[in-house]
Amino acid sequence: MSAPSRPADALPGHPHIVRRGDALMIEALRADELARRFGTPLYVYSRAAIEQAARQYEDAARDHPLALRYSVKANSSKAILQLLQRRGWGFDVVSGGELARVLDAGGSADKVVFSGVGKTDAELLAALRAGVQCINVESTSELERIDRLAGGLGVQAPISLRVNPDVDPRTHPYMSTGLRTSKFGIDQAQARQAYARCAQLRNLRVLGIDVHIGSQITTLGPYLDALDRVLELVRDIEHDGIRLHHLDLGGGLGIRYAGESPPAPGEWIAALSERLRARGQGHRALLVEPGRSVVGNSGVLLCRAITLKSTLERHFAVVDAAMNDLMRPALYEAWQAIEPAVLREDGHALRYDVVGPVCESGDWLGRERMLDLREGDVLAILSAGAYGMAMASNYNTRGRAAEVLVDGEQAHLVRERETLDDLLRCERGLPG
Numbered sequence: 347m348s349a350p351s352r353p354a355d356a357l358p359g360h361p362h363i364v365r366r367g368d369a370l371m372i373e374a375l376r377a378d379e380l381a382r383r384f385g386t387p388l389y390v391y392s393r394a395a396i397e398q399a400a401r402q403y404e405d406a407a408r409d410h411p412l413a414l415r416y417s418v419k420a421n422s423s424k425a426i427l428q429l430l431q432r433r434g435w436g437f438d439v440v441s442g443g444e445l446a447r448v449l450d451a452g453g454s455a456d457k458v459v460f461s462g463v464g465k466t467d468a469e470l471l472a473a474l475r476a477g478v479q480c481i482n483v484e485s486t487s488e489l490e491r492i493d494r495l496a497g498g499l500g501v502q503a504p505i506s507l508r509v510n511p512d513v514d515p516r517t518h519p520y521m522s523t524g525l526r527t528s529k530f531g532i533d534q535a536q537a538r539q540a541y542a543r544c545a546q547l548r549n550l551r552v553l554g555i556d557v558h559i560g561s562q563i564t565t566l567g568p569y570l571d572a573l574d575r576v577l578e579l580v581r582d583i584e585h586d587g588i589r590l591h592h593l594d595l596g597g598g599l600g601i602r603y604a605g606e607s608p609p610a611p612g613e614w615i616a617a618l619s620e621r622l623r624a625r626g627q628g629h630r631a632l633l634v635e636p637g638r639s640v641v642g643n644s645g646v647l648l649c650r651a652i653t654l655k656s657t658l659e660r661h662f663a664v665v666d667a668a669m670n671d672l673m674r675p676a677l678y679e680a681w682q683a684i685e686p687a688v689l690r691e692d693g694h695a696l697r698y699d700v701v702g703p704v705c706e707s708g709d710w711l712g713r714e715r716m717l718d719l720r721e722g723d724v725l726a727i728l729s730a731g732a733y734g735m736a737m738a739s740n741y742n743t744r745g746r747a748a749e750v751l752v753d754g755e756q757a758h759l760v761r762e763r764e765t766l767d768d769l770l771r772c773e774r775g776l777p778g
């Protein structure tokens with residue numbers, strides 16, 4: 347598959363990442379120079395791109411009561427959390443670790459929602475002690491456990507139940523979370539009873555209802571279907587005398603990787619708000635947990651071609667980034683655009699498989715890409731701001747990449763490259 351055709355200079359869907367002459371620019375800085383200055387593999391984010399995406403959500407919040415809770419799992423870098431926290435955003439976390447990161451970045455617990463299908467007692471206690479806004483509960487057994495833990499602390503736990511509406515989000519199966527067969531949430535049919543149980547438990551305070559159907563969703567239909575399903579339930583639950591203060595509709599809005607044209611954040615919120623009004627529920631406060639659509643197209647992964655090799659079957663560009671740095675292609679066969687940092691037009695373009703050095707055939711970053719390359723050239727893998735660094739590992743004893751946030755003409759190193767010492771620090775040899 348070759349890159350989709352595009353007008354000169356514009357990289358569609360990638361604000362602030364442009365081609366100027368031969369050079370790929372992140373805001374005012376050349377990608378090849380960033381690679382030289384900070385080394386590769388290197389994650390680079392555009393502050394202006396993140397702020398532009400954030401602003402679209404903030405604008406939508408003017409027209410409908412809307413709480414913005416950035417989903418930390420998409421990219422948990424401290425600098426990005428700080429940037430959003432300073433704009434007034436709260437956070438969606440899924441572990442005690444993410445909660446600690448948010449607090450460390452200056453986020454306030456009363457704007458944190460805590461989701462996740464398997465929260466431990468220690469994590470729940472940390473959330474209750476910190477005073478999070480809401481715990482999204484995923485089973486009746488978790489409900490009983492939270493009641494007990496909150497009772498032990500002498501507090502009331504603010505909770506929502508995560509309901510599984512059995513709606514197909516029409517995305518990759520690994521990114522679908524609201525189907526009946528999924529491990530997430532409480533079945534729609536069992537939710538009314540679960541709320542009734544909440545009302546009997548003294549250490550719980552019901553705040554709302556939560557639903558998240560999946561990720562990289564590129565059409566509005568599944569969201570509207572899920573909303574309709576949840577509103578039926580809201581009616582029944584409130585009929586039973588339980589008041590729901592907010593509807594948490596999760597995250598999931600897709601971005602443009604190749605030719606997709608997902609709704610903009612403002613369109614998404616406007617459509618939800620309109621559906622609420624049409625159902626006589628225009629007053630309902632919404633809470634959303636976007637991740638990918640805030641940071642995904644603000645970031646690139648820069649890497650350098652180590653070796654170009656041609657076998658009888660294929661041409662390979664072996665680069666210094668690998669599946670441990672960017673797992674999405676290996677895990678989901680995800681397609682992300684690959685652009686040379688400096689365009690060559692030597693007439694030596696070949697159809698390359700861009701692969702990493704890791705000892706697995708699944709270690710590829712892009713397949714069959716027409717590229718005019720020489721060894722040592724820098725490549726940028728686009729749309730790498732979400733679920734890139736956040737999913738990186740140390741497989742093959744590879745230190746994780748450094749991260750840079752570009753702000754106009756400035757480049758801030760926001761995470762140092764992991765060293766071998768970092769990797770070996772937790773290991774203990776056998777005695778004797």
Ligand code: LLP
Pocket residue numbers: 417419420438461521523558560561562596597598599635636637638639674732733
């Ligand atoms: N809220 C909940 C409860 C979630 O499970 C997720 C993502 C989000 C919010 C944020 O969704 P977003 O706006 O980022 O789509 N690793 C995969 C994506 C997994 C998403 C998991 N849940 C990928 O690389 O595409």
